Amino acid sequence: MHLIVMRHGEAGWHTLDRERELTEYGRHGVADVAAQIAESPWRPEFIWCSPLVRARQTAAIASEILNCPVTEKDYITPDDDPGRCLDELIESAPSPLLLISHMPFVGSLSTLLVDGHRKGIPFMTAQAVVLEMPVAGPGCADLRAQFLP
Template sequence: MKLWILRHGEAQAHARRDAERELTAHGREQVLHSAAQMLGEPLDSILVSPYVRAQQTAELVRKALGFTSELIVVPWLTPDSEPKYAMSKLPDSGHVLLVTHQPFVGDLISLLQFGHLREPQPMHTASLAELEGEWPLAGSMKLLSVRHPR
């Protein structure tokens, strides 16, 4: 199994609600830079947070990669989601991209890589992590790379 985890691009500082914050122009550029890192990689699905900035990020990636399947919106990829619960919801095979938020993203990577939450992975806006393993279980995946946009 291959798992990519992408933090959304830079978003507006304020909106009526946090979930409604949109990407900035710089954030869109960041996302396109990160999407370019995935060109040529096989991808089975894109799972995305219901928050606007994550949805915009996922749509930019989908278009940049020419990915024709629909985005799969899931409620367990928000900033305050529980990583252990989210891990139990991950597909158990394939090539999957998650588009989500900090602090959740750093905690999920730590859980998948080390089996605990004590070493969250630093993830800037539009940072892209690539993990690989037999199953998406705590401590069972290897972190292959983390790429930060310029």
């Protein structure tokens, strides 16, 4: 299975957390990373995203560049348990998949998949990493690449 984990692009701070929107810089960073992913051997066929505005906006930009459908998942918001997402990855995840979410979730999920624990690694906005797993499970992933804006 190939999983690309991406943090949303830079968002402004002028509103409630759930309603924060991407800045112009954030939109450009997302487009840059999505273009890099499109040229890579790990081009996704599906996108899962958080229902928060900045993640949905990130997914819309990525979807347009990658030409793949987006599905919102309510269990990949900033403070959700990455174990729940892991259960869904095991049960029904398409591959290759781009998952767009937030810190600390993206760091915790990536660390769980690579190292088997939930101490999150940091992600810059619009950063993405490629994880390759023979099966989805704690400690089963190898980090294959990363994309930066």
